[in-house]
Amino acid sequence: MEKELRLMKGNEAIAEAAIRAGADGYFGYPITPQSEILEYLMEANPQTTTGMVVLQAESEVAAINMVYGGAACGKKVMTSSSSPGISLKQEGITYIAGAELPCLIVNVVRGGPGLGTIQPAQSDYFQATKGGGHGDYHLLVLAPSSVQEMADFVELGFDLAFKYRNPVMILSDGAIGQMMEKVWLKPQKKRSEEILPWATTGKPASRPRNIITSLDLDPERQEKFNFKLIAKYREMEENEVRFEEFMTDDAEYIFVAYGTSARLCQKALQLARAEGIKAGLLRPITLFPYPKKRLNELADRVKGMLAVEMSAGQMVEDVMLSVNGKTRVSHYGRMGGMIPTPDEVLENMKSFIKG
Amino acid sequence: MAEITFNDIIKPENLTYKKSKLMTDNVMHYCPGCGHGTAHQVLAEVLEEENLQERTVGITPVGCSVLMYNYIDVDFQEAAHGRAPALATAVKRLMPDKFVFTYQGDGDLAAIGTAETIHTCNRGENILILFINNGIYGMTGGQMAPTTLEGMKSSTSPYGRDISMMGSPIKMADIVAMLPGTCYVTRQSVNTAGGVRKLKKAIKKAVQYQNEKRGTCFIEVVSNCPSGWKMTPVESNKWMEENMFLFYPLGDIKVPAEK
Numbered sequence: 001m002e003k004e005l006r007l008m009k010g011n012e013a014i015a016e017a018a019i020r021a022g023a024d025g026y027f028g029y030p031i032t033p034q035s036e037i038l039e040y041l042m043e044a045n046p047q048t049t050t051g052m053v054v055l056q057a058e059s060e061v062a063a064i065n066m067v068y069g070g071a072a073c074g075k076k077v078m079t080s081s082s083s084p085g086i087s088l089k090q091e092g093i094t095y096i097a098g099a100e101l102p103c104l105i106v107n108v109v110r111g112g113p114g115l116g117t118i119q120p121a122q123s124d125y126f127q128a129t130k131g132g133g134h135g136d137y138h139l140l141v142l143a144p145s146s147v148q149e150m151a152d153f154v155e156l157g158f159d160l161a162f163k164y165r166n167p168v169m170i171l172s173d174g175a176i177g178q179m180m181e182k183v184w185l186k187p188q189k190k191r192s193e194e195i196l197p198w199a200t201t202g203k204p205a206s207r208p209r210n211i212i213t214s215l216d217l218d219p220e221r222q223e224k225f226n227f228k229l230i231a232k233y234r235e236m237e238e239n240e241v242r243f244e245e246f247m248t249d250d251a252e253y254i255f256v257a258y259g260t261s262a263r264l265c266q267k268a269l270q271l272a273r274a275e276g277i278k279a280g281l282l283r284p285i286t287l288f289p290y291p292k293k294r295l296n297e298l299a300d301r302v303k304g305m306l307a308v309e310m311s312a313g314q315m316v317e318d319v320m321l322s323v324n325g326k327t328r329v330s331h332y333g334r335m336g337g338m339i340p341t342p343d344e345v346l347e348n349m350k351s352f353i354k355g
Numbered sequence: 356m357a358e359i360t361f362n363d364i365i366k367p368e369n370l371t372y373k374k375s376k377l378m379t380d381n382v383m384h385y386c387p388g389c390g391h392g393t394a395h396q397v398l399a400e401v402l403e404e405e406n407l408q409e410r411t412v413g414i415t416p417v418g419c420s421v422l423m424y425n426y427i428d429v430d431f432q433e434a435a436h437g438r439a440p441a442l443a444t445a446v447k448r449l450m451p452d453k454f455v456f457t458y459q460g461d462g463d464l465a466a467i468g469t470a471e472t473i474h475t476c477n478r479g480e481n482i483l484i485l486f487i488n489n490g491i492y493g494m495t496g497g498q499m500a501p502t503t504l505e506g507m508k509s510s511t512s513p514y515g516r517d518i519s520m521m522g523s524p525i526k527m528a529d530i531v532a533m534l535p536g537t538c539y540v541t542r543q544s545v546n547t548a549g550g551v552r553k554l555k556k557a558i559k560k561a562v563q564y565q566n567e568k569r570g571t572c573f574i575e576v577v578s579n580c581p582s583g584w585k586m587t588p589v590e591s592n593k594w595m596e597e598n599m600f601l602f603y604p605l606g607d608i609k610v611p612a613e614k
Contacts, residue, residue, distance in 0.1 A: 025449055053448045058474035062441040065434065065471070069414070069442030072432045075449050095435050200430035200446075202410040202453055211424045213433035 001188040010150040010176040013183045014080065014106055015040035017154035018052075022189035023104075024075035025053040027066035031085045032118040033174040034108035038080070050191055060085040064092030064105075071101035072212040074199030076158050076192065080106035082174070083124050084115060086132075093167060094133030097229075098214025102161035104154065105139070106170045108177035111337040119337025120174030120260060125314035128171045129288040136226055138233050139169045140240065141287040143258040147181035149285075155186065160240065164232055165198075171287060173310070175260040175339065233289070242285035243294060247273065251280025253353060254298060256319050257308040258284045260339065265308050267342035272349060279349060287315070292322040299323035306352050308345055309333045328355075371548075375399035377408060381425045386493075388588020390578030391420055393545040394487060394554070398458070399427050401558040411454045412446050414439040416468075418460035419493040437468025440475035443482045454565060456483040461502040462492045465527045469501075472527065479536030479570040483561040486527065486573065489580040490599060497583035501525045504602055509583070524602060528575040532609040538570035540609040544577045544600070546592045569611055577603045 001020060008016065015037045018026060028038040038056060046052035053070075057063035063079045070077035081089060086107045096103055107128065111121035128141050140160050142153045150172060157168040195201050203209045216222045246269060248254060255265040262283040272279040282298065284291050299305070304327055307316035316331035323329060332348040334340045377399040385391045402411055411429040415421055417436035424431035434442045439457035447455045464472050464486050472484070491509055492498040499512040502524050506515040516524070532540040539561060543554040554576060561572035577599050579591040586594060 025445060027445065053445075055444070055448065057441070058470055061438070062444075062471055062474065065438035065441035066445035068434070068438070069432060069445035070449050072442070073412070073446055073449055077445065077449075091435055092438070099433075200412050200432050201450065202408075202412060203428065203430045204409050209424075209428050210430045211433070212431070213424065215421065215433055 003187050004185045006183055006185060007180055008147060008183050009036055009178055009180050010144070010147045010172060011036035011108065011178070012040045013147045013151040014154055014170070015044070016185055017151035018078060019044060019046045019050060020186050020188050021155040021158055022050065022076065022191040023052050023078060023158070024191055025055070025070045025077040027055050027057050027063040027070070027077065027079050029057050029060045029063050029081065029085060031060075031082045033110055033120070033177050034080050034082045034106070036177075037106065050188070052191065060088035061091065064089040064096075067103050068092055068096050068099070068101065071096060071103040072099065072200050074196035074201065078104035078106065080108065082108045082110045083112050083121075086124060086127070090127075090133035093139070094131075094135050094137060095214050096167045097137035097139070098135060099212050100165040101167070101212065102158070102165050103167050104157045104161055104170065105167060106172065109171065109173040111335065117337035118174065120310065120339060121335065121337055122173055122259060122261060122310040123312070123314065123335065124171065125287065125309070125311060128169050129290070129318070137229060138288050139167050140164065140236055140289070141169045141171050143171050143285060143287050144176060145259050145262045145283065147176065147179065147183045150176060151183050151185060164236060166232065171259070173260050237289040240286055241289045241291050241293070243291040244283045244285060246281040246283070248280035248282060248298060250278055252278040252303045253280070253349060254302050254305045255279065255281045255308055255345070255349070256284070256295070256305050256315070257281065258287060258315065261308045261310060264340060264342050264345055268345035268349065271342055271346045277349070277353070290318045290322065292318070295319060295322035296324065296326070299326035302327055304328035304330070304352060306349055307331045308340065310339060311335060375403045377403045377428045379426055379428050383426060384422060385419065386582045388579070388581045388591060389419075390489065390545045390576065391487060393551060394485070394576050394578070395423065395426050397545065397551055397555050398485065398558060401555060401562060402427070402429060405559070405562050407454045407562065410452060411456070412450070414442045414446070414455070414457040416457070416459040416463040418463045420458055420460060420487065421494065423458055437463050437466070438471055439463070440468065440471040440480070440482070440484060444475055444478070444480045447480055447482050451481070454562065456485060458485045459487070460493070461486070461488045461490065461500045465501040465525050472531065473534070476531040476571045476573060477534045477536045479538070481565050481568050481570065483558070483565060483572045483574065486575045487578050488575055488603065489578040489583070490524070491580045491583040493580050493583050497580075504598055526603065528573060528608050531571070531573050536570050537573055537609060538564050538611040539572040541607045542575040542577060542603060542605050544595075544605055546579065546595060564611060567614070575603070577605065
């Protein structure tokens, strides 16, 4: 398959990009609003073309543990789900992080808590960026704000997962998963045939047996391992922070928003500028590692930052930690599947400016 | 008659069984008299005799055999509690030429991992599930398992398992035998030399069926837990024969047609 321009849903773009990125396996379970990923892959039937395995598991729990098994073989494997399903996957995710395995997890977020709604939300930010399961660990979290980025972040996510031997999450939402946009798809990559030295692929005479585990009953060794993980996360903070800025050069007030909210803030920003308000926007693309340094720099010269999220206020805590009291920070959010309008966002910026 | 000493007995010509080359020198953490060590040895013998080391991936459970990867010299993945069959599913699908097995206890396979066990067998994944059933949670200190017999005491059924409150012990081998995806289901034991030989034969068959891609092989090993049952090894084997074997009778439950 060559490079190609298509009109697709965000979910479909993820599925198609996974095939083209040379993924070895996808293990999923249906849940709205992301079932198109599994459906698309089943219809595309890549087992017969690239050899990619696609399997509908009996539960989200089984699906993430299939990902664990596949990742432990050094294979490029992924799963996807939406909020309640991602909660079920947390057990597997912490094992994968603890066993230092690469994999890609897609969360097309819907409103919660509990069964919540099937409409878009950004209320899984804490779960995605602070660990999610038990134990000290982080995922590397990518936040797409377009269908194009849904596609692009699949390959980027796999690359980062293997670079750090760490699970990577694409934190999307029901709006980006369901909306259609044009998307450039990359040409088909061949699946890798490389046998990774740490992978469980059968023990040849040339190496000791490989053991993939997250267990160490010796607390001193376990603590050493915890320090090793911390060092890895610091390295990510050093090398992998990604963000985008709009009109921040002369901005007095800054919107901080990711994903769907960032799209809304782009429009709100135009409206604000038309009214003579010197607004800007910082869109974090990686939510872990978070663009702390850049926000801290901007805090030296702006009058305030307004975090806009479809949640009760989760990412705003990272904005506050980043600026460490240097500037005013506030939050505006809608919840339960409600999406704010650009006008609404602008009005909130205006009242924030008034103080 | 002269007294027979240890050294008189331990001579190469007297040794019927020897340690498999695939068993490591690590000191086992299993309690004296426990069946796990014997089951490990039998499995290692088959892997060695069938030249499977280079293409074997084993999945260990959570429970007493969580550290099995320390004892057998093949590649291992350590699963979360009950999830071993899900890992094995992916390993086999992604690398169909490997020999893939899970090794699971009764809590792991028949309680927390019931869904994974049933659905892996129902899909007919070409793997071997080795199920050690000793009717108790050994690792956590002797709690009631789904396979604990009626009236049997444990730390969470201190007055004996009352089936009106706690349900009946579950016969997993019989359940998975009903699923079209399983090709070979058998119940064995390792308490006698004869039992050890039969288990070895069963594992060899499972290797053959996996090579022939015939579906899931499920081998239950009814075993003992001297520590959990609070018995000596000898007493525990006697109790197992008199009680466990009545409820979990040994023998083949499902055998595929010969090709």
